[in-house]
Amino acid sequence: EKFLAKELIERIEGKLQRNFGREPEDATKQQIFRAVCLVIRDMMSELWLENQEILNDPVKKQVIYLSMEFLPGASLRNNLFNLGLSEAFQEALAAYGQNIEELYELEPDAGLGNGGLGRLASCYLDAVSSLEMAGHGMSICYEYGIFKQKIQDGNQVETADDWLSLGDIWLIEKEDEKEEVHFGGKLEEVWDDTGKMKLIHRDYTTVIAIPKDMLITGFDSRVVNTLRLWQSTSPISIDMGLFAKGEYLKSMEEKHKAEVISKILYPEDAHEEGKMLRINQQYFFISASMHTLVKNHLKVSENLDDFHHHYAVHINDTHPTMAIPELMRIFMDEYDYEWESAWDIVTKTISYTNHTVMPEALEQWPENLFAKLLPRLHSIVKEIDRRQNANLLKAFPDEEALRNEMAIIHNGKLRMANLCVTASHTVNGVSALHSTILREKLFHGFYRMTPDKFTNVTNGIAYRRWLCQANPKLSELIEELCGPGFKKDASELAGLLAYQDDASVLERLRSIKKENKLILAEYIKNHNNIIVNPDSIFDVQVKRLHEYKRQLLNLFHIMDLYNQLRENPQMEMQPRTFIFGAKAAAGYYMAKQIIRLACQLSAQLEKDPAVRDRIKLVFLENYSVSLSEMIMPAAEVSEQISLAGKEASGTGNMKLMLNGAITLGTMDGANVEIYEAVGRENMFLFGMQVEEVDQMNQEGLYSPWCYSQGNANIANILELMSKGINDVSFMDIVNSLTTGFNGASDPYYVIADFESYKQAQKNVTAAYQDINRWQKMSLANIAGAGIFSADRSVKEYAERIWGIDSIYDIL
Numbered sequence: 123e124k125f126l127a128k129e130l131i132e133r134i135e136g137k138l139q140r141n142f143g144r145e146p147e148d149a150t151k152q153q154i155f156r157a158v159c160l161v162i163r164d165m166m167s168e169l170w171l172e173n174q175e176i177l178n179d180p181v182k183k184q185v186i187y188l189s190m191e192f193l194p195g196a197s198l199r200n201n202l203f204n205l206g207l208s209e210a211f212q213e214a215l216a217a218y219g220q221n222i223e224e225l226y227e228l229e230p231d232a233g234l235g236n237g238g239l240g241r242l243a244s245c246y247l248d249a250v251s252s253l254e255m256a257g258h259g260m261s262i263c264y265e266y267g268i269f270k271q272k273i274q275d276g277n278q279v280e281t282a283d284d285w286l287s288l289g290d291i292w293l294i295e296k297e298d299e300k301e302e303v304h305f306g307g308k309l310e311e312v313w314d315d316t317g318k319m320k321l322i323h324r325d326y327t328t329v330i331a332i333p334k335d336m337l338i339t340g341f342d343s344r345v346v347n348t349l350r351l352w353q354s355t356s357p358i359s360i361d362m363g364l365f366a367k368g369e370y371l372k373s374m375e376e377k378h379k380a381e382v383i384s385k386i387l388y389p390e391d392a393h394e395e396g397k398m399l400r401i402n403q404q405y406f407f408i409s410a411s412m413h414t415l416v417k418n419h420l421k422v423s424e425n426l427d428d429f430h431h432h433y434a435v436h437i438n439d440t441h442p443t444m445a446i447p448e449l450m451r452i453f454m455d456e457y458d459y460e461w462e463s464a465w466d467i468v469t470k471t472i473s474y475t476n477h478t479v480m481p482e483a484l485e486q487w488p489e490n491l492f493a494k495l496l497p498r499l500h501s502i503v504k505e506i507d508r509r510q511n512a513n514l515l516k517a518f519p520d521e522e523a524l525r526n527e528m529a530i531i532h533n534g535k536l537r538m539a540n541l542c543v544t545a546s547h548t549v550n551g552v553s554a555l556h557s558t559i560l561r562e563k564l565f566h567g568f569y570r571m572t573p574d575k576f577t578n579v580t581n582g583i584a585y586r587r588w589l590c591q592a593n594p595k596l597s598e599l600i601e602e603l604c605g606p607g608f609k610k611d612a613s614e615l616a617g618l619l620a621y622q623d624d625a626s627v628l629e630r631l632r633s634i635k636k637e638n639k640l641i642l643a644e645y646i647k648n649h650n651n652i653i654v655n656p657d658s659i660f661d662v663q664v665k666r667l668h669e670y671k672r673q674l675l676n677l678f679h680i681m682d683l684y685n686q687l688r689e690n691p692q693m694e695m696q697p698r699t700f701i702f703g704a705k706a707a708a709g710y711y712m713a714k715q716i717i718r719l720a721c722q723l724s725a726q727l728e729k730d731p732a733v734r735d736r737i738k739l740v741f742l743e744n745y746s747v748s749l750s751e752m753i754m755p756a757a758e759v760s761e762q763i764s765l766a767g768k769e770a771s772g773t774g775n776m777k778l779m780l781n782g783a784i785t786l787g788t789m790d791g792a793n794v795e796i797y798e799a800v801g802r803e804n805m806f807l808f809g810m811q812v813e814e815v816d817q818m819n820q821e822g823l824y825s826p827w828c829y830s831q832g833n834a835n836i837a838n839i840l841e842l843m844s845k846g847i848n849d850v851s852f853m854d855i856v857n858s859l860t861t862g863f864n865g866a867s868d869p870y871y872v873i874a875d876f877e878s879y880k881q882a883q884k885n886v887t888a889a890y891q892d893i894n895r896w897q898k899m900s901l902a903n904i905a906g907a908g909i910f911s912a913d914r915s916v917k918e919y920a921e922r923i924w925g926i927d928s929i930y931d932i933l
């Protein structure tokens with residue numbers, strides 16, 4: 123059913139009156155925003171209720187996607203688009219002289235994630251709902267999401283992200299579905315009359331988990347699913363006994379300890395540290411989630427024997443690994459299952475996606491810390507490890523080193539990845555190349571034991587968000603040329619290929635890109651006080667700041683251009699605007715130095731009249747989902763330049779190609795599949811391949827210092843950084859590249875790949891000179907982006923891993 127503007131006006135007015143006691147004329151923007159969201163929430167709740175019966179049917183399996191991170195961004199525009207109500211609401215609001223775009227801008231991002239992994243989780247929830255499947259996300263309701271980044275004097279400064287002040291509008295508290303979570307304490311063996319031993323958990327600390335549910339719509343879909351975010355609170359308010367004795371602070375200590383668990387998202391992306399709070403966060407949301415599943419299952423089924431027919435539980439990287447021992451604990455300690463039958467059900471329930479092969483990002487918990495915080499889970503993990511060791515001894519009797527590598531507990535550490543692989547029925551990587559690396563390297567022993575466990579599901583994106591919502595002009599053009607079918611089925615984007623020689627279509631693509639560039643240019647003027655040339659090439663690298671992603675290689679190229687222009691001021695050059703967006707983990711020194719370098723270089727270029735009209739560097743602060751929605755449509759070059767073998771997949775690469783940017787990249791992650799989708803002639807490849815990197819590592823002879831001796835350009839760049847850019851010297855970066863040996867210097871081969879990158883950049887410039895050729899390449903990228911739809915990825919998960927289907931297909 124479609125809503126008329128008149129009906130919507132009545133509903134919005136009703137919300138304004140009942141919730142804020144205001145008439146539209148004297149309501150604030152925030153109040154109007156809230157009223158509008160409440161009206162939409164009601165509509166989503168109705169759809170949600172209509173599906174409850176089907177969704178809770180135990181013979182209809184649902185997926186539970188466990189993740190420490192979800193990154194939904196803003197929801198208003200997305201929900202309106204999915205419900206097909208954008209125009210109706212726009213019209214209704216126009217009646218008060220309100221512009222819906224202004225409400226969109228008011229909404230804070232729900233930034234409950236760091237980057238790729240969290241955003242992927244949100245893209246997949248969108249796809250599950252869009253495919254009319256049953257599936258829910260579970261995570262933590264962080265009071266503060268990913269920090270907001272400010273650039274002050276060229277340095278990153280972090281401020282708190284108080285997203286709930288307005289973002290809470292999408293959350294529905296389900297107080298009656300709260301759960302208790304038990305921490306610490308000790309285990310006691312108690313023997314009953316029949317001679318059976320029972321474990322009793324005593325002296326534990328209780329924390330209450332309160333569900334805050336966010337409803338997840340899908341495009342043109344009858345299904346609304348939930349993202350359940352757990353908030354922690356204490357069962358006691360304050361200890362009045364202590365309070366009466368005058369120990370005011372101590373009386374509130376328990377309460378604070380409980381509340382701190384859901385206080386803030388860890389901003390470390392791909393770097394693990396065995397922190398107590400992080401263990402507590404993991405167990406908190408896992409225990410609450412698993413209890414809810416078990417309870418809900420027992421509402422519709424006699425016992426837990428068929429649990430795995432009702433639920434597929436997916437763990438997003440190792441962060442939710444505790445689901446494995448926690449389910450074992452609930453089955454055995456709370457429902458009297460034997461080890462073998464519990465293990466059988468649990469292993470048929472759980473599947474795991476790996477997102478990184480970087481050794482420093484693989485979670486390893488100190489065993490003594492784990493044992494102290496979670497004594498019962500520790501005893502269960504020890505038993506899993508003991509049984510696994512017996513299996514390993516049978517499988518690899520003569521390979522002790524391999525057995526040690528595969529052990530779950532080793533040298534006083536719990537290795538979460540090995541536990542995941544042992545207990546999951548399926549393990550997948552996130553791109554073809556990454557999955558190969560899992561099979562051949564990281565999990566090779568497991569692959570030899572159980573080859574069928576391993577599979578690949580290449581990542582995908584909620585493409586409607588970055589195309590239909592973020593780039594309406596391009597979306598309208600595609601609809602005009604190919605019909606509206608691409609909104610349901612991304613593979614229909616390929617229909618664009620029929621127009622690759624149509625000069626008028628190519629010209630329209632160019633003019634749409636130009637309009638989007640002007641919007642971004644305006645934003646840059648307002649936020650960076652830099653006037654960019656809208657006819658310059660918009661060259662974009664937006665992603666978390668990491669050494670392996672090699673933002674430094676990009677900066678090397680810019681410094682090289684700068685050196686050339688200074689030496690030869692008359693040099694002809696196609697103007698370029700290099701656009702960066704990146705947050706660095708607060709404690710990641712080198713990442714912060716690289717941001718500083720980018721900012722100082724930006725200022726230096728801007729100061730120099732001899733270069734500033736040809737090369738510009740813009741560092742956009744606070745890169746986020748919302749900002750990405752403005753950047754992607756304006757981008758022309760997509761920098762995907764990680765060292766081969768390091769980037770598991772990448773998903774920004776997909777968003778950028780979908781918007782017609784051309785990839786300048788290495789053969790890494792999903793770039794390999796972009797190459798297969800569009801062909802060599804439609805991207806710019808450079809750099810070492812994985813095999814070459816492996817060989818360099820094995821030889822151990824790489825000497826960046828020697829390179830710089832033989833290459834004047836590199837030497838000049840290093841000298842520039844040493845002497846100072848905008849009067850700031852970057853010796854620590856220089857030293858990280860040139861001092862130390864045997865892999866200690868330049869571990870990501872920035873200098874080794876520099877010449878190849880530089881050549882690829884020259885090819886970019888040459889291709890851009892030929893407008894027709896460039897637009898044709900751009901069109902081929904949009905047309906080839908269809909396989910990177912999250913709908914495709916989720917269908918693969920559903921068929922090959924979860925064993926679920928659209929709820930309406932099996933009625």
Ligand code: 26Q
Pocket residue numbers: 236237238239240242388390391392393394395400477478483485552581769770771772773791
């Ligand atoms: C672990 C332990 C302690 C603290 C933090 C962490 C932690 C947190 C976040 C470790 C890793 C992450 C995030 C990883 C991540 O975003 N990986 C990216 O996942 C994307 C989706 O699959 C891929 O496209 C990227 O290639 C991959 O880097």
